[in-house]
Amino acid sequence: MEEFLVSARKYRPLTFDTVVGQKALTTTLKNAIASKKLAHAYLFCGPRGVGKTTCARIFAKAINCLSPTSGGDACGQCESCKAFDEGRSMSIHELDAASNNSVEDIRELIKQVQIPPQVGRYKVFIIDEVHMLSASAFNAFLKTLEEPPSNVIFILATTEKHKILPTILSRCQVFDFARITPRDIIAHLQGVAGREGVETQEEALELIAEKADGGMRDALSIFDQMVSFTGGKLSYESVCNNLNVLGTAYYLRMTDLILEKKTTDCMLLFNEILQKGFDGGNFIGGMASHFRDLLLCKDERTITLLERSEQTRTQLRQQAQRCPVKMLYKAIQLCNECDQSYRTSRNKRLQVEVCLILLSQLQEEGDASAGGLRPSHVIKPIFGQQAPGAQPVQVQATTTPATSPSPTPQPAAQQSPQQTDRKAPKLKTISGFGPSLRLQPEKADKATSLPKSPVPKQMHTPLDTDSLRMAWMEIIQKMPREEVAMAQRMRDMQPQVKNADCICITVNNNQVKQELQSLQHRILPFLQKRLGNDFLSIEIEVADTQVTQQFYTKEGIYKLMTEANPTMKLFVEQFKLELD
Ligand SMILES: [Zn+2]
Numbered sequence: 001m002e003e004f005l006v007s008a009r010k011y012r013p014l015t016f017d018t019v020v021g022q023k024a025l026t027t028t029l030k031n032a033i034a035s036k037k038l039a040h041a042y043l044f045c046g047p048r049g050v051g052k053t054t055c056a057r058i059f060a061k062a063i064n065c066l067s068p069t070s071g072g073d074a075c076g077q078c079e080s081c082k083a084f085d086e087g088r089s090m091s092i093h094e095l096d097a098a099s100n101n102s103v104e105d106i107r108e109l110i111k112q113v114q115i116p117p118q119v120g121r122y123k124v125f126i127i128d129e130v131h132m133l134s135a136s137a138f139n140a141f142l143k144t145l146e147e148p149p150s151n152v153i154f155i156l157a158t159t160e161k162h163k164i165l166p167t168i169l170s171r172c173q174v175f176d177f178a179r180i181t182p183r184d185i186i187a188h189l190q191g192v193a194g195r196e197g198v199e200t201q202e203e204a205l206e207l208i209a210e211k212a213d214g215g216m217r218d219a220l221s222i223f224d225q226m227v228s229f230t231g232g233k234l235s236y237e238s239v240c241n242n243l244n245v246l247g248t249a250y251y252l253r254m255t256d257l258i259l260e261k262k263t264t265d266c267m268l269l270f271n272e273i274l275q276k277g278f279d280g281g282n283f284i285g286g287m288a289s290h291f292r293d294l295l296l297c298k299d300e301r302t303i304t305l306l307e308r309s310e311q312t313r314t315q316l317r318q319q320a321q322r323c324p325v326k327m328l329y330k331a332i333q334l335c336n337e338c339d340q341s342y343r344t345s346r347n348k349r350l351q352v353e354v355c356l357i358l359l360s361q362l363q364e365e366g367d368a369s370a371g372g373l374r375p376s377h378v379i380k381p382i383f384g385q386q387a388p389g390a391q392p393v394q395v396q397a398t399t400t401p402a403t404s405p406s407p408t409p410q411p412a413a414q415q416s417p418q419q420t421d422r423k424a425p426k427l428k429t430i431s432g433f434g435p436s437l438r439l440q441p442e443k444a445d446k447a448t449s450l451p452k453s454p455v456p457k458q459m460h461t462p463l464d465t466d467s468l469r470m471a472w473m474e475i476i477q478k479m480p481r482e483e484v485a486m487a488q489r490m491r492d493m494q495p496q497v498k499n500a501d502c503i504c505i506t507v508n509n510n511q512v513k514q515e516l517q518s519l520q521h522r523i524l525p526f527l528q529k530r531l532g533n534d535f536l537s538i539e540i541e542v543a544d545t546q547v548t549q550q551f552y553t554k555e556g557i558y559k560l561m562t563e564a565n566p567t568m569k570l571f572v573e574q575f576k577l578e579l580d
Contacts, residue, residue: 008220011192015073016058019051020188020216021180026055028175030072033062038122039173041145041154043130045161046177049215052157055177056126060084060092063153064120080120091117091124097137098129106137110144113152123152130156131163138165145171179214182206182307188216189223198232203247204239206309211245246278248312251290252319254356258331259322263360270356280352281342287359288335294320295328327362334358337477341491344573347469354473461532462500469495471530475523485566486515488573501535503527506543508563513540 013019016026032038042059044052062068066078074081083089095109109125117123127133133141145154145168156172158164186205193200208226212219222243223234230238240247250273257265273283296302297313297320306313323331338355345351472495479487489512498504507513516523520538528536562569571577 006221007192007196007224008217011195011220013051013054014058016055016062017073019055019058021184022051022055022177025175025177029055029059030062032072033059033068034070034072038063038153040148040152041156041172043161043164043169043172043174044155044157044177045174046159047179047213047215048159049212049217049219050177050180051216052177053126053128056128056155056157057092057094060124060126060153060155063122063124064089064091064117066120083119089119091120091122092126093124094126094128096128097132101133101137103134103136103140106133106140110140113144113149116149116151121151124155125152126155126157128157129159130168131158131160138168142167180216180219181214182209183309185209185212185214185216185219186309189219192220192223193234196227198227198234200234201236202309203236203311204234206312207236207239207243207245207247211243244277246273246283246286248290248308248315251286252315254287255290255294255319255323258356258360259319259363261360261363263357266356266360267353270352274349280348281339284335284338284342284352284355288332288339291328291331291335294323295325295332298325298328324363330362331359334362340573343576345491346494347473350470350473354470354477357474358477458534459528459532460501460535463497463503463531463533463536465497467531468497468503468527471527474530475526485570486519488569489515489566498539501533502537502539504539504541506541508543510542512563513542516540 016030019026042056044056046052058074061081061084062072062074064080064084065074066080067075069075074084076085080089080091084092093109093112095105109127113123113125115123142165148154154172156164156168161169161174161176186202186209189205189208190200190202192198193205204226205223208219208222211222226234226239226242229242236247236249240249250269254266254269257269270280270283274280293306293308293316296305297317303313303317306316308316334355338351342348342351472490472493476487476490479490489507493505493507493516495503495505505516507516517540524536524538527538528534558572562572
C-alpha cells in the first residue's frame with residue numbers, strides 16, 4: 001500500500017533550482033560551493049515555511065558532495081550524496097533546538113564536532129530554531145562557534161533573528177529569506193496539482209496563497225486539506241467556503257455597489273459577510289487593501305506591484321477604470337479611519353455601516369465637486385435616494401462639465417422647471433437644518449433667526465434610539481480633523497431618547513458639557529434634519545461621578561486618565577495598545 005505523504009514533504013525541493021522564490025539566495029549559496037569559498041557558520045532567517053531548513057539540507061548535501069556540478073549542486077550519485085539521501089550520513093547532523101535546547105544537548109553536539117568526518121570534507125551541523133536554545137546552552141555553543149575546527153560548518157536557522165545574540169550574529173554569514181510571493185506559490189501549487197491530477201482554478205490557488213501568507217509549507221498543507229475536503233476539485237467556490245476567507249470577489253462586488261451608489265445593497269452584502277462569520281474589522285481592512293490595489297491599477301508602472309493571479313488583475317484593472325483617483329484616495333482614508341476606530345467602538349457593526357454609507361456617497365461628492373455646485377461632507381438620505389434627492393446626478397447630465405463651474409450667466413435657469421426645483425432644497429439647507437457640519441456659527445445663527453414664514457412644513461417624526469445612534473455616528477465621522485479629540489469623546493457618549501422630541505446626552509464632567517454645548521449649533525440642526533424632527537432638543541447632563549467605585553479597576557483608571565488627558569486616548573488608539 002502506498003504511504004500517504006503530505007505534499008509539503010513529498011514535494012520538498014531536493015536541489016537549489018527547485019527551491020521556490022529564493023532565487024538570489026540560492027544563487028549565492030551555489031556560487032559559494034562552486035568557488036569553494038565556504039564560511040564556518042551560516043544563519044538562515046525568515047518567516048516559517050519559506051524554505052530555510054530545506055535550503056540548509058540542500059546546502060549541506062552539496063557541501064559534502066564528492067563531485068558537485070559546476071553549478072554548485074550535489075551530484076546525487078556519490079557515496080556522500082547516497083548516504084545523505086538514505087538518512088545515514090555521519091557527516092551531516094541536524095538538531096532541532098525547539099525540542100533539544102538544554103546544555104546537555106549542546107554538549108553532545110560539541111562532542112560530535114570534535115570527531116572528524118568519515119566521508120566528505122566537512123561535518124555540517126544544522127541547528128533549527130536556534131533562538132530556542134537556553135541561555136546556558138547558547139553560551140556553551142558560543143565557544144565552539146568562536147573557534148570551530150576547520151572541517152566544521154554550522155548552518156543555523158531561526159524565525160526570530162532579533163533573539164539571536166549579537167556575538168553569534170557577527171560570526172555568521174546571514175541570509176534573510178523573504179516571504180514567497182503569491183505568484184510563486186500559485187505557480188508551484190499548479191505544478192503540484194498537475195502531478196497529483198487535481199483540477200484547480202487559479203483563483204482558488206490564489207485564495208490558498210493569500211491564506212498562507214508567503215509560507216510555502218503552509219500553502220501546501222492547506223492545499224492538501226482542500227484536496228481532501230473537495231474531493232480533488234479546487235474551485236474558487238469550494239475553497240472559499242472551506243477556507244472561510246473573504247475572497248477578492250466580495251470586495252469587487254462591494255466596490256461595484258459603492259460605484260453604483262446602491263447604499264442599501266451595500267448594507268445587505270455586509271450583512272451577508274457578517275453572517276458568514278467574518279469579522280467586520282477584517283472586512284474593512286480588506287476594503288482598504290482593495291482600494292489600494294485599484295489605485296495601483298491606475299498606473300501601468302505600479303500594476304506590476306500587484307501580486308495577483310492574471311484573472312484577478314484583469315478584474316481589478318477593469319474596476320479601476322471606473323474609479324476616479326480622488327475617490328480612491330478618499331475611500332482608502334475612510335476605510336483607514338474606520339479601521340482605527342473599530343476596535344474601540346461600542347457598536348462595531350454600525351461603525352462599518354456608516355463607513356459604507358460614506359463610501360457609497362463618495363462618487364456623488366466627486367461628481368458634484370467637479371461641477372463645484374455642492375458643499376462637501378453632506379450626508380444624503382440613504383433610502384429612496386432616487387426620488388427627489390438625486391439632484392447632483394441631473395446636474396451632471398444637464399450641464400456640461402466645462403461650463404458648469406461658472407455660475408454667473410445663467411438666465412436659462414429660470415426656463416427649466418427642473419432647475420428651479422433644484423434651487424429650492426438648496427435654500428432650505430442653508431436656513432436652519434443645514435446638514436453641513438462646517439457651517440460657521442454666525443451663519444447658522446443668522447439662518448435660524450430668519451423669519452419663519454417661508455418654511456413650508458415642519459417635520460415631526462418621533463425619535464427612536466437606533467436612528468439617533470446612527471445619526472450620532474455620522475456626526476462623529478463628519479467632524480473636521482482639527483476636532484478629532486472631541487470626536488473621540490463623542491464616541492463614548494450614548495445619546496438617549498428622553499421623550500418624543502428630546503434627547504439626552506450624559507457627559508462625564510462640566511468641561512465636556514461646555515464643549516458639547518459649543519457644538520450644539522452644528523449638532524442640533526443636523527439631528528433635526530437627519531431624524532426628521534424640527535422640534536428636537538438636546539439636554540446635556542453631567543453624570544454622577546462614581547470615582548471611588550471605578551478607581552480600582554483598570555478600565556476605571558484608564559477612563560480617569562483619558563478624561564484628564566484626552567490625547568492619551570488618541571495615543572492608545574494610534575498605537576493600538578490594549579488594557580492588559
Ligand atoms: Zn555527490
